[in-house]
Amino acid sequence: MHDREVTAIIGPSGCGKTTFIRTLNRMVEMSSGLRIEGSVRYREQEIYGARIDPVQVRRRIGMVFQRPVVFPQSIYENVAFGLRLDRAPPEEVDAAVVRSLQRAALWEEVRGILKRPAFELSGGQQQRLCIARALAVDPRVLLMDEPTASLDPAGTQRIEDLLFELKREYAVVIVTHNMQQAARVADRTAFFFGGRLVEVDDTKRLFEAPRDPLTEQYITGRFG
Numbered sequence: 001m002h003d004r005e006v007t008a009i010i011g012p013s014g015c016g017k018t019t020f021i022r023t024l025n026r027m028v029e030m031s032s033g034l035r036i037e038g039s040v041r042y043r044e045q046e047i048y049g050a051r052i053d054p055v056q057v058r059r060r061i062g063m064v065f066q067r068p069v070v071f072p073q074s075i076y077e078n079v080a081f082g083l084r085l086d087r088a089p090p091e092e093v094d095a096a097v098v099r100s101l102q103r104a105a106l107w108e109e110v111r112g113i114l115k116r117p118a119f120e121l122s123g124g125q126q127q128r129l130c131i132a133r134a135l136a137v138d139p140r141v142l143l144m145d146e147p148t149a150s151l152d153p154a155g156t157q158r159i160e161d162l163l164f165e166l167k168r169e170y171a172v173v174i175v176t177h178n179m180q181q182a183a184r185v186a187d188r189t190a191f192f193f194g195g196r197l198v199e200v201d202d203t204k205r206l207f208e209a210p211r212d213p214l215t216e217q218y219i220t221g222r223f224g
Contacts, residue, residue: 001141006163006172008186008203010179012218016195017175021143024173025061026054042141062134066146068126075121076114078129082137096136103169104132105162124155128162142166144174148181160185179219183207191215 001007001024009017022028023040026047040047047057059082071078079097088096097114101107106128110121118129127147134142148156163185166172176182182189183203190200191212199212210216 001171001173002188003140003171004167004169005187006167006174006185008182008189009173009175009192010177010182010189010218011192011198013177015192017192018145019195020192021063021145021173021175024141024143025058025063027058027063029054059137060139061141061143062137062139063143064127064130064134064145064147066149068123068130068150070118070121070126070129073118074115075110075118075129078118079132079136081133086137097132100132100136103135103166104128105158105165106132122155124151124158127151127155127159131162131166139170141171141173144172146175146177149177156181179207191218193218 186203189203
């Protein structure tokens with residue numbers, strides 16, 4: 001995964017897309033009955049090393065889920081949540097909340113209602129609030145698991161527009177079931193099938209001239 005790029009992960013349901021990105025920030029460890037093998041490196045450091053704190057891994061490699069996970073708190077406190085855990089001083093929290101909401105393209109919509117419950121926001125606004133919360137703790141990588149799957153077309157467009165802004169500062173990895181979305185937003189696309197990576201390439205090249213017949217079958221709708 002490259003800095004300042006969007007990498008899309010596509011493939012049929014059940015092929016391992018979500019499980020894979022959950023390995024990239026050790027969230028997979030929250031599931032029971034798993035055996036972990038192999039290596040995941042972040043800036044040349046093995047993130048599954050015995051001395052590596054998984055909480056710190058998740059700070060640097062944030063995650064946004066398919067459905068917005070907002071806390072039963074105010075809009076402000078949702079964004080400030082991670083900073084509160086770190087006992088950041090109030091002035092630092094204030095600045096980070098404003099900055100994160102601006103980066104998530106939500107500030108202008110909520111600046112006057114920061115004390116209102118987050119549940120009052122629309123679905124698309126809640127998803128951008130979750131993105132702001134992830135950005136508040138200053139990650140370098142943002143993982144997004146089908147972030148527009150539960151949104152209407154207008155909300156989807158806002159998130160897709162936001163991806164172009166986010167990749168100016170972050171490495172973004174997005175799981176999507178929508179191949180058209182991958183073609184629109186991703187610099188690089190990876191195709192998964194049966195729990196393995198089949199092919200990864202520049203998005204335009206992968207869609208126009210895939211190297212693996214399985215990839216071609218999937219993107220042309222002749223799959224299975």
